[in-house]
Amino acid sequence: MKRRIDIKHIASLAKLSFDDQETAILEKNFESILDFAGELPILVDADDMSDVLELDKLRDDHISAGISVDILLKQAPSSLNGFISVPKVIEN
Amino acid sequence: MDLTLLSVIELSEALKKHEITSIEIAEAYLQRIAKKDGEIGAYITVCNQGTLEASKNADTSLSDIAGIPVAVKDNICTKGITTTCASKMLYGYVPPYDASVIEKLKSAGSFVLGKLNMDEFGMGSSTENSALKLTRNPYDYDRVPGGSSGGAAAAVAAYEAPFAIASDTGGSIRQPAAFCGVVGMKPTYGSVSRYGLVAFASSLDQIGPITRTVRDNRLIFNIICGKDARDSTTAESVYERDAIDISSLRIAVLSELMDSASADVKEKIIKAASKLERLGAQIDILSLPEIKSALSAYYIISSAEASSNLARYDGVRYGYRVKNFDDIDDMMIQSRSEGFGEEVKRRIMLGTFALSTGYHDAYYKRAKHVQRAVINAFDRIFKSYDLILAPTTPGVAFRFGEMKNDPTAMYRQDICTVPASIAGLPALSLPVGKNAAGLPIGAQLIGAAFSENLIYSVAELLEREVKYCGL
Numbered sequence: 001m002k003r004r005i006d007i008k009h010i011a012s013l014a015k016l017s018f019d020d021q022e023t024a025i026l027e028k029n030f031e032s033i034l035d036f037a038g039e040l041p042i043l044v045d046a047d048d049m050s051d052v053l054e055l056d057k058l059r060d061d062h063i064s065a066g067i068s069v070d071i072l073l074k075q076a077p078s079s080l081n082g083f084i085s086v087p088k089v090i091e092n
Numbered sequence: 093m094d095l096t097l098l099s100v101i102e103l104s105e106a107l108k109k110h111e112i113t114s115i116e117i118a119e120a121y122l123q124r125i126a127k128k129d130g131e132i133g134a135y136i137t138v139c140n141q142g143t144l145e146a147s148k149n150a151d152t153s154l155s156d157i158a159g160i161p162v163a164v165k166d167n168i169c170t171k172g173i174t175t176t177c178a179s180k181m182l183y184g185y186v187p188p189y190d191a192s193v194i195e196k197l198k199s200a201g202s203f204v205l206g207k208l209n210m211d212e213f214g215m216g217s218s219t220e221n222s223a224l225k226l227t228r229n230p231y232d233y234d235r236v237p238g239g240s241s242g243g244a245a246a247a248v249a250a251y252e253a254p255f256a257i258a259s260d261t262g263g264s265i266r267q268p269a270a271f272c273g274v275v276g277m278k279p280t281y282g283s284v285s286r287y288g289l290v291a292f293a294s295s296l297d298q299i300g301p302i303t304r305t306v307r308d309n310r311l312i313f314n315i316i317c318g319k320d321a322r323d324s325t326t327a328e329s330v331y332e333r334d335a336i337d338i339s340s341l342r343i344a345v346l347s348e349l350m351d352s353a354s355a356d357v358k359e360k361i362i363k364a365a366s367k368l369e370r371l372g373a374q375i376d377i378l379s380l381p382e383i384k385s386a387l388s389a390y391y392i393i394s395s396a397e398a399s400s401n402l403a404r405y406d407g408v409r410y411g412y413r414v415k416n417f418d419d420i421d422d423m424m425i426q427s428r429s430e431g432f433g434e435e436v437k438r439r440i441m442l443g444t445f446a447l448s449t450g451y452h453d454a455y456y457k458r459a460k461h462v463q464r465a466v467i468n469a470f471d472r473i474f475k476s477y478d479l480i481l482a483p484t485t486p487g488v489a490f491r492f493g494e495m496k497n498d499p500t501a502m503y504r505q506d507i508c509t510v511p512a513s514i515a516g517l518p519a520l521s522l523p524v525g526k527n528a529a530g531l532p533i534g535a536q537l538i539g540a541a542f543s544e545n546l547i548y549s550v551a552e553l554l555e556r557e558v559k560y561c562g563l
Contacts, residue, residue, distance in 0.1 A: 005445065014399060014444040015406070015421075016437055017429045029438060029499055030445070036500040037388040037442075040458040071188045077413035086408055087420045 005030045095120040096251040100308040103254060104156045114159030117254070118147035121161060121205055125252050133227045134237075134247035136166050137174050138206040146203030156311055158201025163253035165244050166207040167214055168299065169288040170194055173204060177290050178222035179212045181405050181412045181431035191288020192323065193257055193299050193316045200315050205253055209243030212433045213402065214261055214292040216240050217505040219268070220492065221435045229271060230563055231531055235489040238268030244302045245272035249563060255312055256302040261292050262390050263484075263509025265300050266521035270484035270534025273523040273562055275309045275551070276302045278509075280541045281516030282327040284313075285320035293397035294325075296390075296513050304562060306522060306555045310548040317544075329542045336549045339372030343550075344477040347379045349508045353483040356527040361483050364524045364535045367557040368481070368550070376477070382462070382469040383511045389462035390510040391503055392446050392455050398436075399443030405431060438499060467515045474540040479550060483508050484521040484534035512538045520547050523560040532560075 007023050007030070018026060069082060076084040095103065095117050106112045122140055129135050143161055150159040164170060167177045169187035171194075176182045190198065211221035219227045219242025227242045229235040230250040237246040241258035245268035248256050258265045260278035269276025277300040284299045291297060301312035319328040345365055350358055369375045407413035407427030414430055417423040432440070446455035473480065486507055495502040512519035518541070521534040535554070539547045 007441070010441050010445050010448065013448060014440050015403075015425050015428055016432075016440065017425050018437075026438065026441060030442070032498060032500050033391070033438075033442060033503075036503065037391045037455075040385055040388055040392070040455070040462055067188045072409075075185065075188070075410035077407060077410070084409055087417065087423055089420050 005034070096124045096254075099305045100157060100160055100254050100303065100311060101305070103160050104158075107152045107159050114147040114150035114152060115144070117159065118143045118161055118205075121253065125206070128250055128252055131228065131233065132230055132246050132250050132252065133225050134208055134243040134250065134252055135163070135206045136176060136178065136209050136224055136243070139173060139204055142173070143203060143205050150203070151201055154199070154201035155315065157197070157315060160202055160254055161205035162197055162202045163205045163208055163244065163247050163256045164194065165210055165241050165256065165258040167210060167259060167290040167292075168193065168257060169290070170204050170207065173207060175207065175290070176224065177213045178210045178224050179431065179433065179436070180223045182290075183224075183412065185410060187288070189288065192285035192320045194288065196316050197257070208241070208247055208256060208258070211240035211242070212436050213290070213398070214240040214259060214264055214297075215398070215435050215439055217263070217267055217502050218490070218495065219243065220496075221433060223433050226492075229489045231273065232489065232529075235491055235531070236271065238271035238485075238489060240264040241268045241276075241302065245269050245274055245276065248272070248274045248302050248304055251563070255308055257299060257312075257316070258302050259289055259297055259299050260513070261296045261394055262513045263506045265302060266484050266509050266519060266534070266536060267505065269302055269521045270523070271489040271532065273526075273532030273560065274302055274304055275306050275520065275522045276300065277309050277313060277520045277544070277547075278512065278518065279313060279317065279544055280329070280518045282325050283317045283329050283518070283542065283544065285318075285323040285326050287320055287322040291401040293394035294401060295397060296394055306548060306551040309520070313544060313548075327542075331542055331545045336546060338368070338550070338553060341368075341373040341479065341550070342477045343368060343373050343375050344378045344473055344480045345375060346383065346480060346482055347377055348381070348383055349482040349511075350377075352486045352507050354487040357483045357485065357487060357533050360525040360533040361481065361535055364554060364558065365481055368554065371553060371557070375481075378473065380469050380473065382465045385462045386466050386511045386514055387503065387507050389459040389466070390506070390514050391442070392459035393463060393514065395439040395443035396446045396456050397443065399440045399447065402432075402436070402440055407431070435499070463514045466511060470511075470515045470517060470540075478539070478546060479543075480538040482536045482538060484536040485509075488527050488529070488531035488533060508536060512536075517541060518544050518547055520551055522551050522555055523562075524554070524558050525560065
């Protein structure tokens, strides 16, 4: 069965954009990667999947000092009056 | 005496006897880096001043690594020192905190010598995917050092660092260690805290040491392992079986992994097996058909997790943001498209696809089933065997550009290392010889969960037998 991969759709989900040349390369890549990775056998019952890696341990919720706002804001590409600034999100 | 030629343990002994000082070690390494790194290109950042200052204040009584500097892969956060993941996306990012492993090393009296080159965000097997620079294999400058921890393995092999701390998701510590003739350990998932490690595939990522000797590796591992409240996947582990009786050991050699290896690699692994056999171990060749699908499952699972983990790079809170954009969506899309390199975008795309409606069950879910089958298969083997011996890589270090046109050719480089990764098992690579061209070959010892002590003990025996000679 020939898979039809919609690169533009996946790119929009991933918040990436590609020009026509990059899209063509990705289409080719996807074909060979899915040939390589796509033929996975079904090996065990789904019931057995509950504990693949046991990630159910949670620590107690203690309040402790975090990193100061000033230091964190220094990492932001743009900030204003103690806030991270971004382009307008909501339309008028 | 050239201090860079000494192992960590030798440095520590000399420090304790007051034969040398921490300042002399720091100066020796900084000089070595200044002289050599122009050719090798292992470092993204060298902490000249910080290293000298820390060495002056070093309290050499703190531990066996006190006063000895560490080089760190550039995806592990170091407070006040740029951490780039070798990506344009994080170029210039200065973490406001130390990773837990860095805290542990610092409280043991070590200090950061510099940050090491890698494949961008850990995605690659040659370090060619670094957006910042090229790292050469110290054994042959026309060849790759392996990856993604290529800078770490090259720095340790070329005596530009006494030891390094790196990360391994599908082989990123072991494969470059094999290519550069050094010792690399990927510990059991959960034995070393990942707090402060920039996430690639969280259920597979693990931090471990790269060293020139097995004893050094064990020393560093014992300092960095243990439970950490800031990483809920860490375990308070019990590492048993320190002393071993080699004559009671049963070691399995997996035919599927042997078949994937080139003749020169295979020859050295067989030699290593017969050395262990001569020491009294029982060696059996076993088949584990499940691991044939491990590589495919690995690329689906790791890319799926990467697509989720790397969603945080949106140009809003930190990292790269484009200058001109129409609206917030355009800002995110453009920042991500310009900030990430080709391979990172390819994996985000693959992961997004594998998790998307209509494909999730056929790819991601099925890959998780394969993962479960591989875990079960290893469990079965470790009921009757103590360790698995395997090649670390299918071949020796390849030439730059050799895998450029087909991403799956590069992915296949990880065939021997991903089985232990997707099963969360500890696996160590140590050099067991060189091929006719003088390129290093690594053997891998894979153990049951939390069997690091056993792995180290057998690796020490093997190291003594092999008498590998570095650069």
